[in-house]
Every structure is written in C-alpha cells, then in structure tokens.
Amino acid sequence: xxxxxxxxxxxxxxxxxxxxxxxxxxxxxxxxxxxxxxxxxxxxxxxxxxxxxxxxxxxxxxxxxxxxxxxxxxxxxxxxxxxxxxxxxxxxxxxxxxxxxxxxxxxxxxxxxxxxxxxxxxxxxxxxxxxxxxxxxxxxxxxxxxxxxxxxxxxxxxxxxxxxxxxxxxxxxxxxxxxxxxxxxxxxxxxxxxxxxxxxxxxxxxxxxxxxxxxxxxxxxxxxxxxxxxxxxxxxxxxxxxxxxxxxxxxxxxxxxxxxxxxxxxxxxxxxxxxxxxxxxxxxxxxxxxxxxxx
Amino acid sequence: xxxxxxxxxxxxxxxxxxxxxxxxxxxxxxxxxxxxxxxxxxxxxxxxxxxxxxxxxxxxxxxxxxxxxxxxxxxxxxxxxxxxxxxxxxxxxxxxxxxxxxxxxxxxxxxxxxxxxxxxxxxxxxxxxxxxxxxxxxxxxxxxxxxxxxxxxxxxxxxxxxxxxxxxxxxxxxxxxxxxxxxxxxxxxxxxxxxxxxxxxxxxxxxxxxxxxxxxxxxxxxxxxxxx
Numbered sequence: 001x002x003x004x005x006x007x008x009x010x011x012x013x014x015x016x017x018x019x020x021x022x023x024x025x026x027x028x029x030x031x032x033x034x035x036x037x038x039x040x041x042x043x044x045x046x047x048x049x050x051x052x053x054x055x056x057x058x059x060x061x062x063x064x065x066x067x068x069x070x071x072x073x074x075x076x077x078x079x080x081x082x083x084x085x086x087x088x089x090x091x092x093x094x095x096x097x098x099x100x101x102x103x104x105x106x107x108x109x110x111x112x113x114x115x116x117x118x119x120x121x122x123x124x125x126x127x128x129x130x131x132x133x134x135x136x137x138x139x140x141x142x143x144x145x146x147x148x149x150x151x152x153x154x155x156x157x158x159x160x161x162x163x164x165x166x167x168x169x170x171x172x173x174x175x176x177x178x179x180x181x182x183x184x185x186x187x188x189x190x191x192x193x194x195x196x197x198x199x200x201x202x203x204x205x206x207x208x209x210x211x212x213x214x215x216x217x218x219x220x221x222x223x224x225x226x227x228x229x230x231x232x233x234x235x236x237x238x239x240x241x242x243x244x245x246x247x248x249x250x251x252x253x254x255x256x257x258x259x260x261x262x263x264x265x266x267x268x269x270x271x272x273x274x275x276x277x278x279x280x281x282x283x284x285x286x287x288x289x290x291x292x293x294x295x
Numbered sequence: 296x297x298x299x300x301x302x303x304x305x306x307x308x309x310x311x312x313x314x315x316x317x318x319x320x321x322x323x324x325x326x327x328x329x330x331x332x333x334x335x336x337x338x339x340x341x342x343x344x345x346x347x348x349x350x351x352x353x354x355x356x357x358x359x360x361x362x363x364x365x366x367x368x369x370x371x372x373x374x375x376x377x378x379x380x381x382x383x384x385x386x387x388x389x390x391x392x393x394x395x396x397x398x399x400x401x402x403x404x405x406x407x408x409x410x411x412x413x414x415x416x417x418x419x420x421x422x423x424x425x426x427x428x429x430x431x432x433x434x435x436x437x438x439x440x441x442x443x444x445x446x447x448x449x450x451x452x453x454x455x456x457x458x459x460x461x462x463x464x465x466x467x468x469x470x471x472x473x474x475x476x477x478x479x480x481x482x483x484x485x486x487x488x489x490x491x492x493x494x495x496x497x498x499x500x501x502x503x504x505x506x507x508x509x510x511x512x513x514x515x516x517x518x519x520x521x522x523x
Contacts, residue, residue: 004406205384208344210374210449211401212367 005215012219013226016195023191024227030187031231031280032238034180035273039239041173043265045166050260052162061136061154063143064123074124077148081126084142086135091127098122123150181280184231188224188284189291195223196292203293217293220285228281232273240266296322296484297343297453302352304338304508312338314508315352320486322452325479327495328488329519330505336488339505340455343486344376345369357452374402377446377454377483381461383438385430391417391441392426398445416444420474436467443474447483454478456487460494468494492519 017024063081065074074092081090093101099122103113130139140154196203203216240262247259297320304313313335320326328336341347342354345361354361357375364372385394395416399409417423420440430438439459446454456475460468472494479485489495495502495518502517503510512520 005400005403008400201384202386205386206401207370208373208378209398209401209445210370210372212370215370215401215403 009218009222012199013223016198016219016223017226019198020191020194023187023194027184027187027191027227027281027284028231028234030180031184031228031277032234034177034184034280035232035235035276036238037180038173038177039235039269039273040242041169041176042269043239043243043260045169045173046260046265048162048166048169052166061128061130061140061143061152062125063128063146063149064125064151064153066148066150067123069124069148073148077146078126080146081128081143084139086130086132086139088129088131090129093125093127095120095122095124098124181276184228184280185284185287188227188281189287191227192220192224192285192288193292195220196288217289220289220293221282224281224283224285224288225278226281228277228279228284229274230277231280232277235277236266236270236273239269296320296324296357297486298353298355299339299342300353300355302342302349302354304335304342304347305350311508313342313349313505316505316508316510318503318510318513320484322484323479323482325476325485325498325500326487327498327500327502327517327519328486328505329490329495329502329521330511331521332490334505335508336505337457340457340486340488343455344373344378374449375452377449377451379439379442379446379454379456379459381458383430383435383442383462385438385441385445387430390427390429391422391433394430394441395444395448398448402449404449412448413444416448419447420444434467435463436470439463439467439471440474443471443478447478451483453484453486456485456489458489458491459487460489460491465493472498492521495519 065077069077078090078092081087096117099113099116099120102122103110106112128139128143130136136154140152143149143152206216243262243265247262251259297318299316299318302313302316303311305311316335316339328339330336338347342349343356345364348362356372359372361372386397389397392413395413396409399412404412414423414426417426420443422437422440422444425433425437430441433441439462442459454475459475460471463471468491475485475487476498499516501515502512502519504512504520
C-alpha cells in the first residue's frame, strides 16, 4: 500500500474523530476507564505478589515439641534437624522462654500469664530457618517424620491464603475489565456507525470510481484503533501518575514493605495495554463495518 | 465492446425491468439510451456497472463476462467505466482540484501522476481557473464539467452518462454535449441515458429506445422519437 494512501486514511480517521467528538470522547473514556480499573488491580496484584515474596523470604518453620521430652533428647532432635538439607539454622525455644515471649507480647495484660509458671501450657519448640522459600515444604515433610513433634507450623498456610486472595482479585478485575471492554467495543462500534453514515455519499462515489472494499474500510478501522489506543494511553497516563502519587503518600508510613517500582510495572503493562486498546477499537469498528457499511 | 445477451431483470417485487434484451455496442460508439421514465434505462446502467445482477443472460465487456467477476475484481472492472450523474455527486467539502484528485487517490494512483493529470483534466473541461473553488461556488454546468473531469481522470474506455444535462439549461447543456463529443472522438465509448429530445435529434448518433423493458428501436443517426 502506498504511503500516500495511508496518509489519506489517517486524515480521514482524524476528520471523523473530530466530527464525532462526543461519541469519540465517550468511547475513549470508556476504554480508558476499563483499562484504568484493570491497571489498578494489576498494580495491586503485582505489589501483593512482591509482598508474598517478602513473606516467603522470611519464612521460618516452627516445630512444637511434645511435652516430657528430656533435654538430652532435645539435643539429639536438634542434630537431626540440622542434618536435613536446606536448613539454615535452628533455634531452640524452651517452655519457659515461650511463656516469657507470650507475656511480653501481651504487654499490659501480662498478668494473665501469672501463675502459669507452675503448669506452663506453652510447648517448647524449634525455630528453623531455611535457605530458600522453596525448601519449606521439603523441610516440613522431613520434620514431620520426627515423632517427637506435636505440631509443625510453616508459613505455607499464610502464603496460600495470600495467593487465594490474589487469585480472587485477578478474577474480579478480569470480569470487570471484560464488562467494560464490551461497553467500550459497543461504544466504539456506535461511533464508527456515525462515521459510516456521515460518509455514505462519499463511499458510494468511491465505489463507483472503483475503490476496493479495503480501501473503503481502512479509515473506519483506523478510526476505531486510534480511539482504542488513545483510551489505552490515557489509562496508562492516569495509572502512572496515580501510582507515583500513591507511593509518595503511603511509602513513608510503611516500613516493612517497599512498593514495586513504577518502571517494573509499566514495562509489562505498557504493551499489553496498547494491544488491548487496539484490539477493543479494531474489533468495535469491524462490527460496524460489517453491519452498516454496505459495499 | 459491450454486449448484452438475452438479459432479463426481474426485481424482487416481480417488477420486470428488462426482458430478454440483446444489444451490442462497439468501441468508440456514441449511444443514446432513450425511453419513458421507468422503461429500464437505469436498470441497464446498473447492470453494466455490476451494481445489480441480471436474472438471466450474459453481459460481456471487453471480452470479459462480468457475471463471472469475483467481488474482489469488481472495483478493477469499474475503473474502466467513468460515470456522470444527473445530480453531479461532487464532494462539497473538497475543491474542484481535490474532487478530481480524489478519484485518482481512490484507485491508488501515484502522487506524481495525480499532480500531472488533474490539471490536464481540468484544462480539458475548461475549468483550470477554478481549480481551487468549491462546488457550491460553481454553476451547474461547471459542476458537471468537474464530474466529467473526475470520470475521465482514470482513462476509462467507457463513459456512462445518466441524464448529464437533466439539471442544466439548454445552452449549458450544449456546452457539455460538445465536450462529450470531443471525448468520444478521442476514442471513449459513450453511453448516455437522456430525456433531452433536442440534443438527441441534433447529435444524430445511434439511438436505442427502451420501453417496458424491451428495445423497441435501435437506429444509427437516430432521433429521440417521443414528444416532450
């Protein structure tokens, strides 16, 4: 196709967008809103994932000993634990230490634990740190082979819970995006319909002169794609501005967690957004071209 | 060049527009298509443009049976046919120059070709000085000249004129006819549907008269044959 022909297509598309200002604006806004909402959730998920990583990195396994285990036995068990591959270090926490820790955690209410020294209900435990998060499940399994533990706690449960929540957010945002995309597609298709009607005369002349079907169709397709792209760009603009602002506001108040940097997030979503925007626009206009452009 | 062979066209409402018409037009001929309104002239033109399909029969143009043309091939077929309408159908938001250039753009002619050819066409129809005017600034005759320039810009072998003088006063109409005559003399086949008795009678060209879907008369150097 000739560059000049393409210039003509672009000019026509811009003209139409200007002519159908209101509908074009509505379409762009809807696409932008759809992608913006999706983007917000993607940012949340991306940060939650990073949080999960942080949690996993701090993962330790707590294995509670059964009562009535002699200190001699404890030392044997400690050796046994250290022999498991993936274990970084092992700390023993006696019954007394456990009680002290609990009463410290209770703070002002520490008197609740008074008198428990005689019949300490808190079990002694081993706190086991592992080399890598992925070692957790193996080490847990090995620990459970040792008969002397009452209970083994690892963070797997918390991690799983977080993953469950993220999956829910993912699904929710996906559904929301699909709904908004459908609205976007139908708005774009209506905008294109207006263009088709506005250019009816021109199109009939073009057909008499011998324009090919695609020559007639291209400006409409481009118009839709441009509307979708514009929506995507606006969404990206608002997201990056909003995210940087949000990070600035919240970051100083949170110490244990650092946000995923803007650049990392946008590296992955920029192209996705542009493609989705183009798809919504192109698809919307194709619907109208098929329905209303009688060639 | 153009051959209609046993062409019938029955519309969906069972209206018989053309019934078993056979007609042959040679290259370089100038043919008037006359007859009362609703006789089938428009149907004839639409069939030739492949805007509609005949119910039966074959149409051959330049040796090609146009019934067998694929949808994709139709635009290329139409580029060989220029068309002039009674109501001009110019694009109002484009200048005279742009209207003619548009026709060339649509068939994806090169930039240089367009720049060279458009002034040529405008000079042919005598409108060089009005290239930058808009259609509404022109008289009816001038607008029809623009249409002619547009129709001829892609060098069609056939020019179809559907009542080209229908909206023009007699004097202006004759200006257009002189132009058509010149175009015809340079080798373009012209098929003109008209109700202009005066013009048909004085041009002394081949006249094909259609009535109620059949050809009732086909004479060389003919006359209009109907009362106004």
